[in-house]
Amino acid sequence: MSNIAYRVAGISFASALVCGLATSANAQLLTHKDISLAMATTITRATMDACKAQGYAVSVHVLGREGQVVLGVRHDSAGLATFENSMKKAYTARTFARSSGEFADGVKGNPLAGALRLTNIVPAQGALPIKIGNDTIGAIGISGAPGGDKDEACAKAGIDKVAAQLR
Numbered sequence: 001m002s003n004i005a006y007r008v009a010g011i012s013f014a015s016a017l018v019c020g021l022a023t024s025a026n027a028q029l030l031t032h033k034d035i036s037l038a039m040a041t042t043i044t045r046a047t048m049d050a051c052k053a054q055g056y057a058v059s060v061h062v063l064g065r066e067g068q069v070v071l072g073v074r075h076d077s078a079g080l081a082t083f084e085n086s087m088k089k090a091y092t093a094r095t096f097a098r099s100s101g102e103f104a105d106g107v108k109g110n111p112l113a114g115a116l117r118l119t120n121i122v123p124a125q126g127a128l129p130i131k132i133g134n135d136t137i138g139a140i141g142i143s144g145a146p147g148g149d150k151d152e153a154c155a156k157a158g159i160d161k162v163a164a165q166l167r
Contacts, residue, residue, distance in 0.1 A: 032065065032135070032137070033132055033135075033137055034064055034065050034137060034138075035062060035064050035065070035070050035130065035137055035138040036070075037070060037071065039162055039165065040062040040070040040071040040138075041071060042161055042162055043062050043130075043140055043158040043159060043161060043162055044060045044062055044071050044073050044140075044158065045161075046157055046158045046160070046161035046162075047060050047140065047142060047154050047155060047157060047158030048060060048073065048075065048154075049157075050153070050154045050157035050158070051075075051142065051144070051145055051150075051151075051154040052075075054145070054150065054154075056144055056145040056146070056150065056154070057075040057076070057077035057078040057079075057144055058075055058078055058082060058086070058142050058143060058144030058145055058151065058154065059072070059073065059074040059075065059078050059082035059083040059085070059086040059142070059143050059144055060072070060073050060086055060140065060141070060142055060154075060158070061073075061083075061086045061087040061089075061090040061140070061141045062090070062130075062138060062139075062140050062158075063087075063090045063091060063094050063138050063139045063140075063141075064137070064138045065136075065137050065138060067091055067094050067095065067120075069087065070138065072086070072087060075144070078143075078144045079143075079144060081143075082143035082144040083143075085122065085124070085126075085141075085143035086126070086127075086141040086142055086143035086144075086151075087120070087141060088120050088121070088122040088124075088141070089122055089124055089125075089126045089127035089141030089142070089143060089151070090127045090139040090140055090141025091120040091121065091122075091139070091141070092120070092121050092122055092123070092124075092127060092139075092141075093127035093128055093129045093139035093140075093141065094129060094136065094138060094139035095118070095121065096115075097129050097131075097136040098129060099125070099127060099128050099129070099152065100122065100123070100124055100125055100126055100127035100128075100141065100148075101124075101125030101126070101127075101148055101149075101152060103115075103121075103123060104123035104124055104125055104148075107123050108123070124148055125147075125148025125149060125151065125152055126141060126142045126143055126145075126148040126151030126152050126155065127139055127140060127141035127142065127151075127152070127155060128140055128152060128155045128156060128159060130159055130166065131166065132166050132167065137166075140155045140158055140159060141155070142154050142155050
């Protein structure tokens with residue numbers, strides 16, 4: 001077979017392969033688990049109860065896979081800024097798939113960190129990602145307790161309430 005014939009055969013094979021991959025890639029759907037409103041409500045209620053038991057009036061946000069708000073709640077006695085802050089903490093945890101406290105530690109002492117200029121990112125402890133294995137499906141953020149560690153403890157209580165469903 002001549003050199004030209006090999007090239008033509010190679011081009012035909014490559015074209016067929018690319019077309020085949022493009023067709024099969026377009027035909028596939030992504031499947032994943034998401035946080036339902038019912039689950040977000042359970043998480044929020046458990047979180048609010050845990051904080052209330054400690055005497056904390058807080059705001060809670062549960063965000064979904066894409067960072068959208070699934071549920072946001074502010075206790076009647078919680079400070080006005082807690083509602084926005086709990087959402088930003090949750091968004092930070094969801095965006096970076098780690099606690100907002102870990103993110104804060106990572107940028108501590110670096111006011112020029114580019115991530116600090118992203119919308120809705122806040123370097124403050126009080127939010128945890130919600131995961132199934134290594135897949136981050138959302139986050140919960142709390143604001144209003146006297147310290148981010150206490151906010152985070154309430155968030156953990158909320159996630160623990162649905163832990164059996166996160167498998």
